[in-house]
Amino acid sequence: MNVAAGHGASVRVEACAKTFADGTRALEPATLDIARGETLVLLGPSGCGKTTMLRIIAGLELPDPGGRVLFDGRDMTSVPIEKRNVGMVFQSYALFPNMSVADNIGYGLKIRGMGSKERAARVAELVALTNITGLESRRIDQLSGGQRQRVALARAVAIRPGILLLDEPLTALDAALRDRLRGELNRLLRALGITTIYVTHDQSEAMELGDRIVVMQKGAIAQIGTPREIYFQPKNRFVAEFIGAANIIESALENGHLVLPGGRQPIGGDTSLPAAVAMIRPETICVVKAGSAPISGIIDSVSFIGDRQRMVVSGASAKPLTVDAPNTVKALAGERVGLSIAPDAIRLLPPEK
């Protein structure tokens, strides 16, 4: 499918910071390399600077002096957005209410001086690609949220951009639709193979769509890595807690063991530290018979979710532990159980500053 010309451009963000006119520091100096054809997700809570970063890459914001944005090695810092050949999907979609669906999708092509015949062919191609056949002559206010999202995507992709920028494109939709469109979007992005930068606050979106994820916190990059790296080897407590569920345990260390109220839990890795902040994912904890594991506790509650059951176990560590057990395990609240954790599943985090 020849939808995108080549695989887009590579992007380098170099020491880009952003201070707004009122003195708010939205972004600390950040450097970021995005490979040609890669899908990079900027992930973080609201106000973490991810949208500012996207807008700097798009050309909608200028970085503070000293920052540079390069596309394929060319300095684009002072080039306005209309000359950067980027496709952008806005959170509110920014579809033009004064134009039909087809005119919206074809607008960028019209600007580029494409003839009406060729344009109509390209619009038809995108209408088919994004599954909105039959809506071409509709007005924007006659579309549902999901349809608008597809039109916005089709419009951004139509111009064969070097880089596709998506600013929380699914946030405005309801949960069920969001899940479905996420899968569709993923297939589409893979098919296009174009360099994509995707902003979201939703970690499952980030996991599914990103080749790499940039986790941001308070205007700074907290960690960059593949979804697996981010999940299994978070660099700090913020990343560990923001991605997935995590038990964070503060405990003394003794001969490679966490010293917990419920027992002594062996750990892998650096064992020379006197104390540690450790992260244990709920699904890495196995519920076994009391006494057959180094630590034990009492089940506070069991919530049956379907594919698994989530338990809260107290007494094992200072704070109750969240445990995801297979849905076949039979255990009741109030029961004493052993908790078996593979030493390698425990990740030590640097102490908080």
Added chain:
Amino acid sequence: MRDRLIFTGQLVFTLLVAAFLVVPAIQSIIAGVTVNYFRGISSGLTLQWVFQVWDLYAGTILLSFVIAFATLAVTLLAGVPAAYALHVRGGRLSRIVEEIITLPLAIPGLAIALALLLTYQGFSEFRRSWLFILTGHVIFTMPFMVRSVMAVFSTVDIRTLDEGAASLGASPWRRFRDVIVPNAVPGILAGGLMVVTLSLGEFNLTWMLHTPLTKTLPIGLADSYASMRLEVASAYTLIFFIMIIPLLVAMQMFADKEQAR
């Protein structure tokens, strides 16, 4: 029973208030088509006063329309881009500029006229031409255009639409033409109607700025009240009514249509 009494009371009150406003207007209209107003309708109805007004004052009526549409043109050409710039830029400076544009609403027309006279008395050609009155009308009506366009901008999130068009490669001018103006049409129409009606009826400023050769309709009206028979002045009012009422009705219908959307 009690509800009915209250309703009747309210109806009577409303009718009285309406009559208070409407009866003089009807009186004036009747006076304009009566042969001799002091003898009453029994003296007969005539259109001679209307024709006389037309003979004497057709020039003022024409000039009023020229000035009204020239005012409209200037407020469109300057006001719509100004509203766009003020909205997109935002910030303190924009607020200050917006306040300055709005200021003529609070300053008496006479004071504005005086300022214009003091400033431009040296430019006698300009001072004597109708363009001088146009200047006053533009100052007076500009806030109505800018405000009503800005009001629309704030409801359609024009900034994001602008960014969307920019991301597709459109230059600032293309964006303005293809996206900003078409989406500001309701505000432009409302502002335009306001500007035209205000300019047609403007008296304060115009009275200070006019010369014997640059009289507008309201100035001619004052002139005829002061120096002509009451019937002539009333016929003049009648002509004014006939021209301004359709504009007001159009404005109201338009506002209703926007509300329904």
